[in-house]
Amino acid sequence: MVTKVTGNGQPFLNTGSRAANGRKGAEMATELIERLHRESASPAESVLKLYRKVLAVFYIEERMKAFARQGKCSFVASSRGHEVTQAGIASLLKPGYDWFFTYYRSKGTAVGVGLSLTDIFLGMLGRKGDPNSGGRNMPEHFSSRALHLVAQTACTGSQYLPAAGVARAVKADGQDAVVYVESGEGATSEGEFFEALNWAARESLPVLFVVQNNGYAISVPQQTQTASSVRKIAEGFGVRAVEMDGTSFDALYERVPDLIQWIREGNGPVLIEAKVVRLDPHSSSDDHRKYRNDDELLHALEWDPLLQMEARILEDQILSAGEMEFIRQEVKAEVEKAAEWADAQPEPDGRDLMVNIYAETPDVKKVGSSPRYISEEPITLIDAINHGLREELERNPRVVMWGEDIADPKGGVFGVTRGLTRMFGERVSNSPLAEASIAGIAGGMAIAGYKPIVEIQFADYLWPAAMQLRDEIPTVRWRSNGTWTCPVVVRIASGGYIKGGPWHSTCVESFFSHIPGWRVVFPSCAEDAKGLIKAAARSEDPVIFLEHKGLYRKVQAKTPEPDSDYVVPFGSGRIRHQGVDVTVITWGSTVYQALEVARQCEQRGRSVEVLDLRSLAPLDEELVYRSVRKTNRVVIAHEDSLTMGFGAEVAARIASECIDALDAPVLRVAAKDSFVPSAPTLEALVLPTADTLHKAVEQVLRY
């Protein structure tokens, strides 16, 4: 039963005079400590421990409101109303063994897992030495490797998939750890929440979903979110789900320990829909009086978890009024001290601004090797990838793979992974038809130390995973300032010339090269594909591995097979044809158009140098500039459409680095700014051809 308290607008229950019973603070403290020792491990002790945490949240929030008024913090999202759920459940788990995925309203969880007050304030104020993110992440976004508190983003709902991914790793490691993941009720309208429920249920993963239903998503009331309820939605996916009063510790302590135990015993996920109240506005940028009236706000106060807790502690005579006041002052002083200390720290100076976007791998070029072929027999690009994957599965037991249809007997719609399930069992498996899951679960497993290499069946269909591929995976290292890493490999079948029409022909290299954090590679021949998939499988960074469908079995893309030690380092392009009159810079399928043009030009006595970039991020600038300085003329060719294609980036860099070396304007040959049409005649008109490339080469040669 909930002990409702009377909402009187005061922060605390009136416990009488501060110098209760006329006793001095020190005397009361001794008595209290003695009593706590006597009652050690009793329920009273855990209640008092939780009370201190709940009080800490209250004073932190009060201090943060003051900092916000002073302009020292740009974003404060008070967890008042949620604190008993957050600190209470966190206290029932094992930080450092269990895992925690929080959201932007999680100071209760941060305090609950034991993040220090100074770390909380350093993060909130974004000061130098902030161990959460070094001032990179927003306030309210906490992180600690020691506590298994994973750095989060501000995206609503996208934490659920990585959380399920970590749970997959926990289960694969045979541990009984629990992965706690939380959000508000509004965030549960996001598809990624459904996908995470689905994946967690289908594999019985140890996830504790804690949805805190405070009735509002900023100003939008919960009825607007769904005709169902969070609990029912979870049950629909086969997840055990319970609703409870999240403002009272009785409910929590009565029910949650058993639920946690149930998860630890391997029975699968549980969802708790905790009914809470939002006592403060959504954030420091919101004024909730615009959409909540006085009656409602007063009613919310009746459910104030702190007031209820104090009432209960007094009622059960766990503390006297005087003792309670003593603890309040003590916690307040601790919070104040930490706040003042953090406020005295300097602002970050930006010296490490560009650190921890990528791994600090020493000059990757130096770790390359030259190919030693295992036979003279040429193999296709598709077989090269398959063999590279097989070797890496053998080499590293933590390599795992999934995607749509990739398991045997089909082995992928193009057959890239054929035979791997037969050899490696569940390590190569089918996923649900859900791209956000494919990427998001991989992100989580990578955070927990696995090496997922996942497949997106067609580049055109990666967009459901956009949140994971843009906001989650590539920001992990950066947003935690190197505390967490997320080295997933995403293999993406891309490109046209296969009469695949608008939804099976897209090139996506410019999209990913624009996002810091990703390595982006695009091999055009078998030996490069094998060397690059192996580099990807060993990379400490996340990698986008683009596979051109038109090259999978192309005869010209065949080469002899390099041995298992061959690795093509990121950032190393390749001269595919030596020349002195003009440079064609290209990658992917247009490499073969460029080679064709080079042959044609040779017959007329003009020599064309063809550079295959192979790696777009990082870009082999040295190779590009050296060639431009040699030939003084450049054409950039790519299959992706012209505007904002990666060629624009290469052209801009050439302009700024070697304008003095150019004897002609830099030309670009690319697809028209259209989607790729289905009819073969139209496809051929949209995509670039050797003919259009030839014309551009002739044009720059005329200067």
Ligand SMILES: Cc1ncc(C[n+]2csc(CCOP(=O)(O)OP(=O)(O)O)c2C)c(N)n1
């Ligand atoms: C994907 C995404 N869309 C929109 C937002 C902006 N936004 C931030 S919080 C929020 C409301 C979330 O409400 P709820 O999940 O109920 O959590 P609460 O704030 O109530 O705790 C919105 C729309 C966001 N952060 N992420």
Ligand SMILES: [Mg+2]
């Ligand atoms: Mg809400």
